[in-house]
Amino acid sequence: MKHTNKAPVHTAEIITIGDELLGGQTADTNFIHLAKRLRDFGVRVVRHVTVGDGEDEIVTALREAVRREKLIIVTGGLGVTPDDRTRAALARLAGVPLVPDHELLREIEVFFRDRKIRMPSLNIAQALLPKGARKIANRVGLAPGIRMEVRGSLLFSFPGVPVELHALTEDGIVPFLKSRNGELPSLERELRTWGRGETRVAEILKELEEGEPRLSISYLPEDRGVTIRFKSGGRPRTSRFDPESFREDLDRWSDSAADLLGDAVYSTRREELEEVVGYLLVLYRKTVAVAESCTGGKIAAYLTSVPGSSAYFRGGFVPYHAETKISSFGISPEIISEKGTVSEEVARGLAEGAREQTGADFGIGLTGIAGPDSVEDKPVGLVYCALATSKETAVFEWNVIGNRARIRDRAARSALNLLRLHLIRGGGR
């Protein structure tokens, strides 16, 4: 059963085992860890299957995986309680018996003797391996990893305890992938955008995508905006794959896309919008203050989430009541009774007041209706946001779609984006 094939590996399937995963109580962080680590070596996960603890379900999933993929990684079901059936399933898959590994058995006995604990008989299971399989030493737990070849596919089977899985990934998978794939450069590019919908972004990039048959773009509408990810659709499973020219292609595509999208792109390096705003404020040595009503502190919370933000964040106000708006921000009662608290005038007063009260270079003022109920006969989602500088105050009206949480979050991020656009366009005036 020696594995003599030395070709690079480009794809893998991951099988995670456990009733608790299917119940939705536990996020599958083991899968996320494995997928990321595989990507570091240019291996794409093409399928992820989760099954419960039953032996038959595990065998079925393993059989389907072996039919499709050359590299399969299995986590979970290697404990010693009766619901741990992965060892038995692997043996059934390969048509071999489970046999005790005497070195392992000794190690387990020593472990318990050292701790002066009687060894539970259940632990003998941890010394069993499918005949012909190799063990991978587990430096943080008792159950070793298992490596075996079945009908031309290579299987790694690891315990589901995250810390053990992480250790075995480094000790078992990483050396294997290094020997097969070498050290690859990062094989993906990402652009993060704000202010344009997924559809509009896709439309802007349509021509680029169609002109490059090997280019594959995914669009991810996330809370942080639309993220665009570039991969090579012709990402080869063949041995003629040249990482260097592939990286050049990715750089070229991502640069062209950034040109087409202009200042909708806020990061090409996986930064958050609030980090980018922070860099720009530091770059131009400017400071900011915020007075926000319907976002209720979220703009301030985003700005201060960045380490070092005390260098540029001067202060925040959440004047949630009309009275507070009038008394602290010099907005006249007449304006509020005439235009309402959700109005251009109030946004302007908040922005200018925040700036004046703190001595900041920029003041952001925001007022709106987060819902669920409309206010002053104005619709849910109506938001006024103002940016006050030493020269002028600009006010914007937005119609934000979504529930209360989404309206608040989108309004807060849009306010940050307003400051970003001002900084990149005007150089910080």
Added chain:
Amino acid sequence: MKHTNKAPVHTAEIITIGDELLGGQTADTNFIHLAKRLRDFGVRVVRHVTVGDGEDEIVTALREAVRREKLIIVTGGLGVTPDDRTRAALARLAGVPLVPDHELLREIEVFFRDRKIRMPSLNIAQALLPKGARKIANRVGLAPGIRMEVRGSLLFSFPGVPVELHALTEDGIVPFLKSRNGELPSLERELRTWGRGETRVAEILKELEEGEPRLSISYLPEDRGVTIRFKSGGRPRTSRFDPESFREDLDRWSDSAADLLGDAVYSTRREELEEVVGYLLVLYRKTVAVAESCTGGKIAAYLTSVPGSSAYFRGGFVPYHAETKISSFGISPEIISEKGTVSEEVARGLAEGAREQTGADFGIGLTGIAGPDSVEDKPVGLVYCALATSKETAVFEWNVIGNRARIRDRAARSALNLLRLHLIRGGGR
């Protein structure tokens, strides 16, 4: 294609689609949501498969699922960009063409006309349905859900945008499950706690758990505190299952646990801490204001995330600079130079200042070191939080463990909890 079968449904398979899920960049929260909601109606997920955006991969996963399960739920791939292939895959699976739904097309046109935006031609895809499929109206987005029957299996296909998936689950899956499975009693009890570690909570409940052989407790350490879930270990899959006596057992266990844990329990009904604080403030007709430094607006943001919070939230301040602390809150420069900005005295000044400046019944003041660097030779994680009432101001010192984001979040929630404890103990004085 009418679905005439009326038998209860006990198991389901879930297929989630998206390259981003396989890459490990995005946690599969849609799966978690669906699995939990299905469980509420007694449906167990027996397999979860994730495949990439490729049409062939989707069709293969669908084919295997239809072979095994009667209920299949698919998420993702219903957008309008070229990488959205689920509509086409569903049509291929059923061997039918994609046909336009004219009512949908009209709705999409109206949507864009109302917003005075030119309709991108790509959006026409959202009006296509596999022939014979039924649409499920999407009240928070453009792409409808799809319901279709294929070779005796019922498939639901929903967009992957979480807010849309949640709405379509309620509008599509829940009515279906109610009609098939009836209204099952909720087969789980949950207690949410704040202020005690997972191990301590487990220790407190140890005796209860050991005295009830059928009781199974899980402890979930979450951002919102330690959540405790009660299930019956003997939860039967047989027909002799008696939901009534089972529910009584759950109620008894959860009541006993709540007694043992005392006021560490903030909700028995899956409420958030900030909702509970809101109810208590409304109940006692009290108002609150916040002046927070290291949490940077998060306490205000939590309080205002609750609809109707304008009834009790008077205002928030984020005095991020020593100058602001001095000038707006009457904290003397001597105190700041002697005790530092992170001190009992500053927390007290912030709480009392917030209360006085807004006329609120309660003032919360918070100052601390969120890191990554220590300040004034004080350690990262040191937090002072004060609660000012009409009678007195109490100050608390906490040492919060974690990175910047975690320290800020835990400090903000602990401040909310302080107000909760004051309200339940003193009845709102």
